[in-house]
Amino acid sequence: MAESSTRTVERALVLLGAVCDAGSIPLADAARETGLSASTALRLLRTLEGTGFVRRDAAGAYRPGLRVVQLGVQALAHESLVSLAEPALERLVALTGESAYLSVPSHDGEGIYLAMREGTHSVRHASWVGRSIPLDGTAVGAVLRGEEPAAGFVVVRNGIEADITAIAAPVSPGGQVVAAISVVIPSYRITPAGTRRIGALVAAEADALLAHIPSAPAGQDLTGEPA
C-alpha cells in the first residue's frame, strides 16, 4: 500500500487551506470551493473550530484560528535554515539595496518564501514570508529545480511579474538543491553590469550558506535544526 490517504482528514485539511486562503469565508463558499456537501463541510469545520484551527466571527464566517498561528510560528522558529540565512539576506540588502529572499521547494510543486529582508530603495519589491511561488518562469523556480547555469546564478527578466527582474542562486550542499537565495529588482533599475555584480553576490552567499556545516552526510534535511 504505497497509497495512504484518510479522506476525512484530507478534506478537513483542504478546508483549512481554503479558510486560510480566503482569510474569511462563509460555509457555503467553503463548501463550494472544496467540492464538499454543505453538511460535510459544516461538520469538518466544526471539528476544526473545536480544536482552535478555525474560528467563527460575529457574522458566522470562518477564519483561520489561533492554533494555526501558533503552530506556524513555532514551526518557522524551528527552521534553522532561516536563522542561518538571515545574515546572508541582510548582507545582500546592505550591498544591493534590493529585497532578498530565502525560498524552499514546497510539497506541491511550488516554492515558498521562508524568509525575506526588505530592500532599502523607496521603490522596492514586496512579497512576504509564506507566499507560494510558481516554479515555472521564475528564477527561483529554475534554481529549485536544479537548473544551475554555469554562471552560478539565474536571471529572469520580467517573468511572472512584469517589470521585475529576479536573480537567484541555489543552496546546494552536496549537489542536492535544498533552497534558493534570490534578489528581486525593479527591471528599470538593473544594468548588465549590475546584474553580474548582484548575481555574483547572490551566488556567493548561497554557496557560503552551508559551507560551514561540518559534515552534511548525504546533503539531506538541512531545513531542520543542525543539531
Added chain:
Amino acid sequence: MAESSTRTVERALVLLGAVCDAGSIPLADAARETGLSASTALRLLRTLEGTGFVRRDAAGAYRPGLRVVQLGVQALAHESLVSLAEPALERLVALTGESAYLSVPSHDGEGIYLAMREGTHSVRHASWVGRSIPLDGTAVGAVLRGEEPAAGFVVVRNGIEADITAIAAPVSPGGQVVAAISVVIPSYRITPAGTRRIGALVAAEADALLAHIPSAPAGQDLTGEPA
C-alpha cells in the same frame, strides 16, 4: 447532535500538534503521546505528510511541514489586531526599555502571544510569538479573564516565572475583553513608582488601541480585519 466531532480529524490534528510541539518526533513517540495505535498514527501522519503539514527527515522522524508555516504566517498577517498594536508596543518599549506583548485568549483556556517587541535593556525577558501562557497566576491571564482592578492594570510579581514582574492591561472595546497588552520586567529592576508609571502607560496604550475604531457595534471580533 449539538456535539460535532469527526474523530479521525481530531486525532490527526492532535498528532499535528504533537509534531509541532516536539519539533521532531519519531512515529512511536508520536503514537504514544497521542494514545494512538502505531498503525493509526502512521496512517494519519502519512496523510499529513501528503498534504505538506508534516514532513519526514532523513532519520524518518516527523517534523512540522511547510504548509504549517505558510498557513500560520498567512493567518498572522490577517490579524489586524497585531498591526494595530505594533505601534503601541513600540512606544512602550521606547518609554520603558522593557519587552512588550500583545496577547489574546486562545480556545483552550490559555492565552497566546500574538505580537511582541523586545526591550532594549541588556537583561530582558524573552518570550516569543505563538507561545501559550496559562491564565492562572499571570497578569495577562487576570486581564483576559476580565478582572480589571480599579487601577486599570494588573501587576503580578514573581508569578509563573520567578524574578519576573508582569504588568498587563485589557483591550476591551465595549466592555468585552478581546486582548491584553503587557510589559514584562525583571523584578529586581522594578520600583513602586516605576510600577505605577509603567502601569499607567500600559493601561493608556491598551485603552487607546481600539479607541479610534469608529463604531465597533457589539465589541466583537476585532481580531480580524477591520473592514
Added chain:
DNA sequence: CTGTAGATTTCACTTATTGAAACGTCCTTT
C-alpha cells in the same frame, strides 16, 4: 546469535463518515 524496539503492511470488523433531503430563517424580489 538472540532479543527488543521501531516501522510498515495486512485484514476482518464495524464504527463513524457521508450526502440527500427536510427545516427554519433571513433576505431580496415581484
Added chain:
DNA sequence: AAAGGACGTTTCAATAAGTGAAATCTACAG
C-alpha cells in the same frame, strides 16, 4: 405581502471508510 432563493443547520439510513491486533521485516543492542 407573498413568493422565491440562499444559507446554516439537523436528521438519518447506506455504506464507505477508519480501526487496531497481529504478522512481517529491519535495525540495533546485549
